[in-house]
Amino acid sequence: xxxxxxxxxxxxxxxxxxxxxxxxxxxxxxxxxxxxxxxxxxxxxxxxxxxxxxxxxxxxxxxxxxxxxxxxxxxxxxxxxxxxxxxxxxxxxxxxxxxxxxxxxxxxxx
Amino acid sequence: xxxxxxxxxxxxxxxxxxxxxxxxxxxxxxxxxxxxxxxxxxxxxxxxxxxxxxxxxxxxxxxxxxxxxxxxxxxxxxxxxxxxxxxxxxxxxxxxxxxxxxxxxxxxxx
Numbered sequence: 001x002x003x004x005x006x007x008x009x010x011x012x013x014x015x016x017x018x019x020x021x022x023x024x025x026x027x028x029x030x031x032x033x034x035x036x037x038x039x040x041x042x043x044x045x046x047x048x049x050x051x052x053x054x055x056x057x058x059x060x061x062x063x064x065x066x067x068x069x070x071x072x073x074x075x076x077x078x079x080x081x082x083x084x085x086x087x088x089x090x091x092x093x094x095x096x097x098x099x100x101x102x103x104x105x106x107x108x109x110x
Numbered sequence: 111x112x113x114x115x116x117x118x119x120x121x122x123x124x125x126x127x128x129x130x131x132x133x134x135x136x137x138x139x140x141x142x143x144x145x146x147x148x149x150x151x152x153x154x155x156x157x158x159x160x161x162x163x164x165x166x167x168x169x170x171x172x173x174x175x176x177x178x179x180x181x182x183x184x185x186x187x188x189x190x191x192x193x194x195x196x197x198x199x200x201x202x203x204x205x206x207x208x209x210x211x212x213x214x215x216x217x218x219x220x
Contacts, residue, residue, distance in 0.1 A: 034208045043200055043211040044153075088153070092207050102152035 006101035019076040023089030032092035033072045079108045114212035129188040133201030142184035146197040191219045
């Protein structure tokens, strides 16, 4: 079983819709969770961090964490073509060890 | 803003060469990391360092070594480059967390 799992996609949504990206993790002691956006040919860029159960909102982005279900998600409201990218879920498990998922490719269709 | 600078965006080398990839960060971060990223395999940790002159093996250290003589600089060394080391190499740094990435070096070994 992979430590951090994401559906590779592509996830296609129309412009203006809500994109929902999901991630599950296996290590119950994980404390911190991050979402990175990676455009093709570029490096990952941190867009959201979440540390406690519930929702965290930042502009059009909402991160959701459920530690009991070992599940973290990213919602993107009013999706724009510029949101088309691969989104990486990252889980911090202590001793500076961060495990990345392989990413979900999002395509926003104009 | 955190700035992580990798010395080259693109690099072409020949098999058997010794290759140096340099990374510098300007945030006085204790932790620095080297990853490679390949299609379908995601980010894989090669080595990391949590202090000057300290290093720890990641998931795929074979064929690589690292050097950290100063806090701000972390070098990745391919001792004898091989074609299977053709990849995108990403450097990252962090304080407690999260990690911030450089722009990446696309390395081709011919």
